Amino acid sequence: MAKAALDIARLSRDEQLDLLDELWARLGRDPDAFPLGDAQRVExxxxxxxxxxDGPIGLTWDEVVAQARARSR
Incomplete structure (x- = not known):
């Protein structure tokens, strides 16, 4: 695997979270990126x-990100 052109350590916490959000969104577009096993599919x-x-419970992704950013300040 080639070395990344981006030095993540130089990014601010907000920039790192933005990068993580973007990577997760891109990976989520490809259904083959995370193939499920039988037990995972059942779960x-x-x-x-x-x-x-029961309907939705818990926090939205935006709420989770906002809380993570608030903690990093």
């Missing part, structure tokens, strides 16, 4: 069924 189906029954 995902269970969680989706639970979501349909």
């Amino acid at each position: 995902l189906d269970r969680r989706l069924d639970e979501l349909e029954t």
Whole structure:
């Protein structure tokens, strides 16, 4: 694997979080990037069924990012 052209250590915490967000979004566009095993697929189906029954709970991604940024300041 080639060395990254970007020195992540030189980025601010906000820039690192932005980079992480962008990488995660790009990886999420490719369904083959994270192939699921049978047990993972069963668990995902269970969680989706639970979501349909109970509705969403927890924090949105934007809330998680905002909290992480607030802690880094």
